[in-house]
Amino acid sequence: MAAMDVYEAIKKRRDVRSWFSSRQIENNVLSRILDAGNRAPSVGLSQPWNFIIIRNIEIRKKIKNIVETKRVEFYESLPEERKDKFNGIKIEGIMESDLNICVTCDNTRKGPNILGTATIPETSEYSVVLSIENMWLAARAEGIGMGWISFFDPDNIKPLLGIPENIKIIAYLAVGYLREDHDIPELEEKGWESRIGLSNLVYENTWGTPPEDDMEKALQNYRIQ
Numbered sequence: 001m002a003a004m005d006v007y008e009a010i011k012k013r014r015d016v017r018s019w020f021s022s023r024q025i026e027n028n029v030l031s032r033i034l035d036a037g038n039r040a041p042s043v044g045l046s047q048p049w050n051f052i053i054i055r056n057i058e059i060r061k062k063i064k065n066i067v068e069t070k071r072v073e074f075y076e077s078l079p080e081e082r083k084d085k086f087n088g089i090k091i092e093g094i095m096e097s098d099l100n101i102c103v104t105c106d107n108t109r110k111g112p113n114i115l116g117t118a119t120i121p122e123t124s125e126y127s128v129v130l131s132i133e134n135m136w137l138a139a140r141a142e143g144i145g146m147g148w149i150s151f152f153d154p155d156n157i158k159p160l161l162g163i164p165e166n167i168k169i170i171a172y173l174a175v176g177y178l179r180e181d182h183d184i185p186e187l188e189e190k191g192w193e194s195r196i197g198l199s200n201l202v203y204e205n206t207w208g209t210p211p212e213d214d215m216e217k218a219l220q221n222y223r224i225q
C-alpha cells in the first residue's frame with residue numbers, strides 16, 4: 001500500500017483510545033516512526049527528546065491506575081450535566097494498544113549555550129511537541145493510531161519509568177494499529193466539543209482583523225464539515 005500523502009495523514013490523524021487492533025507493531029515500522037520523531041525541528045538542533053517504549057504490562061497497569069484516579073477526580077469536578085457525557089468518553093487506551101511511549105524533554109542536552117533557549121526557555125518543550133506530531137503523522141501514514149494521555153501527575157509516573165528528576169515528561173502515548181478509521185475527533189462524535197472553522201481563527205496584520213475579501217473567501221473552502 002502506498003503511504004498516505006501528508007495532507008491525507010493530517011486529515012486522517014486522530015487521537016485514538018477506542019480503535020486499536022491487537023496486531024503487533026513490527027520493530028522496523030516502530031523504528032521508522034521514531035525516526036520521524038528524531039527528524040523534527042528542535043531549538044538549536046538540541047534534540048531534547050527521549051522515547052521510552054513501554055511494553056511491560058505490569059508497568060502499564062500501574063500507570064493506568066494512576067490515570068484512572070485522575071479521571072475520577074476530573075469527573076467529580078464536572079457540573080452534573082456534563083458528568084454522564086464524560087463517562088461515555090474513553091480517555092486512554094493504555095492496555096488496549098500494542099505499546100506505550102513516554103516522550104521526555106532534557107533541556108540540558110548539548111550544553112548550556114543552545115541557540116534559542118536563552119530567550120525562550122520553553123522552546124525545548126516546543127521541540128519535543130513537534131517530534132510527537134511528526135510521530136503522530138508518520139504513525140497514521142502506517143495505519144497506526146496514537147493517543148495522548150495527560151491524566152496524571154508526572155511525579156507519580158517518573159519513578160515507575162526510572163526517569164531522573166531533571167527530565168520532564170512531555171507526553172505519554174498509547175500506540176497501536178488501527179482497526180477503524182474516523183474522520184472526526186471522538187470528542188466531536190460524542191458531542192463533548194466541536195471544532196472551530198479555520199476562517200474564524202485567521203487575522204490579518206492585527207489581532208481581531210479578518211483577512212481581506214479574497215483570502216476570506218479562500219479560507220471558506222476549508223470549513224469544518
Ligand SMILES: Cc1cc2nc3c(=O)[nH]c(=O)nc-3n(C[C@H](O)[C@H](O)[C@H](O)COP(=O)(O)O)c2cc1C
Nearest residue numbers: 013014015090091092148149150151184185186187
Ligand atoms: C497535549 C494533548 C493532551 C491530550 N490529552 C488527552 C487525554 O488525556 N485523554 C484523551 O482522551 N485525549 C487527549 N488528547 C486528545 C485530544 O482530546 C484530541 O486531540 C482532540 O479531541 C482532537 O481530536 P483528534 O486528535 O482526533 O483530531 C490530548 C491531546 C493533546 C494535544
